[in-house]
Amino acid sequence: MAKLMLFSILLVFPLLVSGQKCEGAKVKEKVYSTSDAVTSSQTVFSVEFKLDCKNNAKNLFLNADVNGYQMPVGRTGDNQYQVSWLEEHSAAKAGQYDVKIFDEEGFSAMRKAQRDGKTDSKPLVTIPVIHKGVSSGVWVRTEVVVTGASLFVWYMAYRAKSNIQA
Template sequence: MNAKALPVLTLIALLASVCSASSCSNPEVKSSFFSTSDATIVSQIAFVTEFTLKCSSSGSEKLPLFAEVGGKLAPVVRVGDNKYQVSWNEEIKKASSGKYTIRLFDEESFAAVRKAQRAGDDVQSVKPLTNVIVNFPGAYKGPWINSEILATGVVAIVAYVAFSTRSKLLA
């Protein structure tokens, strides 16, 4: 292979990949959401969002997607035809109940996100392909008072009543 032909072939391959990249216009998203409901024995809350993405443009069935949740990038996995899944973890103390916005990016907008990160710019200024909003009801973190403390308090009260009644009877 000629050394002069290598840059030309690289340029042709780059142009072919850019031209073949599919984009999604007028995205429609339907999602379902799952999360850890009992936080008494775990150190982090797991969040899983599964969604379908339909685009009005043809050829976007296998669109590679990227996600950003709470300022952190999260992986997007294709699990079927037009079906995707995003998952992430939060520490129990940081995971508050309420709405979480998942910003979805295609290849072009994700490249803009990475460029903004490298430049130190605000990533929120990059327009996502679409947003998925999920509502986290919160996780059970245990009772307000542990059963051991409650049992100790009840035993102390019963012992106090028993000893005070005994001392009144013997007096």
């Protein structure tokens, strides 16, 4: 009896542990990238998204590929995920970054295709991130403008006083 129970557990266990596959994926995403270089030392890219699958696959293990760099995707809630990365301001050029999201099976196929020198792997979904570049701030700082205006007011008051006394 115990052998039969052990055999059934060993037979069913792989079915319970195997990764789910998302079919007919749809995403709702929120994207963010740093726009001000004065207050930060690096450019941050962050993509939060909700993934809905036609086959109701839930809480998948996902990976992302951005410009050839692979990274894990964090799960923040039920079917809600986040992926983020940093780049130096000089390397984070303005333009579109495609975040390719892969499930476990797709990620394995993509890695195998890379090893074989191919680039035809199909992601589960691709999320475009439009980065407008970073601004290094205003050309003239506020302190300089205020100091100049104060000196001008002081000069005009001193000149008016000299004209009155003369």
